[in-house]
Amino acid sequence: MKFDVLTLFPAFFESPLQAGVLGKALEKQLFHMAIHNLRGWAEAPHFVVDDAPYGGGGGMVMKPEPIRRALDAIRREAPRSRLLLMTPQGRAFRQRDAVGLSREEGLILLCGRYEGIDERVRAWVDDEYSIGDYVLTGGEYAALVIIDAVARLLPGVLGNELSAGEDSFGDGLLEYPHYTRPAEFDGIRVPEVLQSGNHAEIARWRRRERLRRTLERRPELLDEAALSTGDRRLLAELRNRPEEKKE
Ligand code: ADE
Numbered sequence: 001m002k003f004d005v006l007t008l009f010p011a012f013f014e015s016p017l018q019a020g021v022l023g024k025a026l027e028k029q030l031f032h033m034a035i036h037n038l039r040g041w042a043e044a045p046h047f048v049v050d051d052a053p054y055g056g057g058g059g060m061v062m063k064p065e066p067i068r069r070a071l072d073a074i075r076r077e078a079p080r081s082r083l084l085l086m087t088p089q090g091r092a093f094r095q096r097d098a099v100g101l102s103r104e105e106g107l108i109l110l111c112g113r114y115e116g117i118d119e120r121v122r123a124w125v126d127d128e129y130s131i132g133d134y135v136l137t138g139g140e141y142a143a144l145v146i147i148d149a150v151a152r153l154l155p156g157v158l159g160n161e162l163s164a165g166e167d168s169f170g171d172g173l174l175e176y177p178h179y180t181r182p183a184e185f186d187g188i189r190v191p192e193v194l195q196s197g198n199h200a201e202i203a204r205w206r207r208r209e210r211l212r213r214t215l216e217r218r219p220e221l222l223d224e225a226a227l228s229t230g231d232r233r234l235l236a237e238l239r240n241r242p243e244e245k246k247e
Contacts, residue, residue: 002033002081003107004106005111016148017033025156030154041066042063049066050063064117064120081106086110086139091130095149101150102153173213173221176205179194183195207234215238
């Protein structure tokens with residue numbers, strides 16, 4: 001997988017992509033990254049990338065020509081990559097999008113800045129994504145979020161191959177609670193079942209806690225979650241015993 005990022009602020013990506021899990025994966029060349037400075041495709045001598053909006057009003061709009069030249073150049077090296085535009089007007093980015101995108105050969109992430117991008121650019125993109133219903137100063141934040149969510153699904157990126165499988169949202173449910181030593185802290189004991197060594201019991205407890213958490217915090221996720229008959233029975237129990245829902 002190759003990520004090509006087109007941005008006015010390449011420095012933005014330096015430290016997040018050096019640190020932690022993604023930094024290590026990049027070192028091991030488990031995926032590839034190229035950060036392209038959009039200004040490099042603007043015209044000398046002023047290298048202008050934005051202009052006033054037609055129709056008046058505040059703010060500046062990113063011009064289409066440098067973006068077109070940059071994309072043409074990037075596409076020559078990555079003809080089959082999917083082109084994604086980061087914008088608050090896009091479709092809400094979800095885990096299933098990350099899963100789908102992780103199967104692509106490459107992704108080009110176009111980061112908007114200023115008031116927006118000339119509308120004609122939108123005709124060239126494959127998908128428009130928003131990372132939430134709020135407005136950021138630029139698409140760079142969204143691009144990093146998407147890169148992280150996709151890259152961690154690529155083979156070998158997470159040391160432990162199991163780790164991505166039980167993620168929150170993997171099957172539409174939130175994750176179960178985690179504990180490590182000590183067995184008691186601040187007067188709160190780790191649930192006995194987790195110390196029992198009984199793996200079947202532990203699996204049952206975890207499933208139940210996932211259902212409970214999702215019911216409490218994000219009940220709307222249950223409509224789309226992959227639920228078995230047993231899950232539905234547990235959910236009915238949890239719904240009938242609201243006092244047990246409290247943590
Ligand atoms: N650019 C500005 N805000 C954004 C958002 N919420 N998602 C994606 N790109 C953005």
